[in-house]
Amino acid sequence: MWIKNARIFCEDGRFRLGSLRMETGRVQTLRLASEGWYFEELGEEQAPEEDAPSPASFEGEQQEGEDCLDACGGLLIPGLIDLHFHGCLGEDVCDGKLEGMRRIARYEAENGITAICPATLTLPEEELCQVLHTMSEWRRMQEPEEAELVGINMEGPFISKAKKGAQNGAYIRRCDVGTARRFLEASGGLVKLIGIAPEVNPGFEDYIREISSELRVSLAHSNADYETAGRAFRAGAVHVVHLYNAMTGLSHRAPGAVGAVFENPAVTAELITDGVHIHPMMVRLAFRQLGQERAILISDSLRSAGMPDGRYLLGGQEIEKRGKLCTLVPDGNIAGSVSNLMDCFRTAVLEMEIPFADALLAASRNPARRLGIEDAHGTICEGKLANLVLLDQTLRIRRVFREGREVRGENSKNV
Incomplete structure (x- = not known):
């Protein structure tokens, strides 16, 4: 199948x-064509270069009977990759239900997220291992209309009670290599990221150095100060879970973990750009510090995403959704997001003044690189998977393709 007359996003x-x-x-x-324009320039009258090929010039390569879609100048971007979210449509991956995981993956694909790396909650080890095993079984039987399961992000259980956020403190435990390896084995190798709060885990540097050859270590739900976070990064931690949230902040006398992230060029950082978790100015600051290579947009969506206002469960705890806000019922702490990654991408561009290219690379290429799947995902290139999203000028979805198969068309219900 051909797609012609598209404005195709390049790296x-x-x-x-x-x-x-x-x-x-x-x-x-x-x-x-040889000439290109940034998204912010697309509304301007720009004449193509004389040597720019027209869509008609490609039709000679179209085989008889081969389908051809005229994009009519629409924006063709790579499918997004969410490397940190928990669920949607009343489902959570940690429920451990196969049909629930499939519903989640179909919803994600229909919303332009063609590859997913769900995050686990802080739960008992045996329960986590069962969830990981179920996810590995699901991976082997995935259907074409589902977003591809490309990894698992273990947010807990090696985190800090002081910064547990909406994680269940009853199941927080000390890190050890043996437990991490059991998680990896239960998942059939799908676990790609595993979190740690270094300040509450004695010997964290040795742990990071040893497990880093098998897993990417992230700073997660941590009360670590600037110095301790820096030690974790020097030991081999390469990622940070939802920058600014559930961690020590940036201050002129105490730079905190945020300062250590900004200072370490090998570290990637997640940003929840749902309009609730982080002030737009702080998102802009993060992009200026992290550049186009290190920022990664995530949704951190809960089972309440795509659902009406009301009360739901998160790891055995009650949460309440009201509009775009989701909080723990007892104390009102923010519990997570109710937005999918495409919504977060739009919010970053249209409401937070993040340049389109920066936001899109942070939602596609950068997570692919962090997960080690950039050979097949993250950009539009010959030989890579045909995971594509066709947008209109307002960034609304027109069509979604997952490995060349259309999973959402022009007349699909807006989900």
Whole structure:
């Protein structure tokens, strides 16, 4: 199948007029004009260069009977990748129910998130291992209309009670290599990230150095100061869970873990850009400090995403959704997000003044790199999976393709 007359997003941050052909689930052929424009320039009258190929010039490569979609100048972007979320539609991956996981993955795909790395909650070890095993079984039987399960992000249980947020403090425990390896084995190798609060885990540097050859270690729900966080990064931790949230903040006398993140160029950082968790100015500050390479947009969505206002459960605790806000019922602490990653991407661009290219790379290429799947995911290139989203100029979804298969069309119900 061909898609022609599209403005195709390229890794340099520009859109170029072009066409592409999808075959056997991958981008087989990509034809691009030489001139490109940033998203912020697309509303301006820009004449293409004389040598820019027109969509008609690609039609000679179209085989007889082959489908061709005219994008009519729509924006073609890579499918998004959410490496930290818990659920939606009343389902949570930690429920351990196969059909619930499938509902989650279909919802994500329909919303332009074509690859997922769900996060686990802080639960008893035996229960976590069972959830991980079920997810590994699900991975082997995934259906084409589901977002691809590309990893698992273990947010707990090696976190701090002082910064537990909405995690269940009853099941927090000390880190050890043996437990981490049992998690990895139960998941069939799907666990890609595992969190730690270094300040409450004696010997954390040895633990990080040993497990880093098998898993990527992240700073998660931590009360670590600037110095301790820096030691964790120097030992080999490479990622931080939801920057600013459930961690020590940035101050002129105490830079905190946030300061250590900004200062360490090998560390990637998650940002929840739902309009609730972080003030827009602090999001802009993070992008200036992290650049185009290190920021990663996440949703951190809960089972209440895509659901009406009301009360739901999170790891055995009651939460309440009101509009875009979701809180723990007893104390009112923010519990997580009710927005999917596409919504967070739109919010970053349209409400937080994050440049389109920066936000999109943070929701596609950068998570692919952190998970080690950039050979197949994250950008539109020949040979990569044909995970594509066609947007209109207002960033609303027109179509979604997962490995070349259309999972959402022009007339689909807006989910």
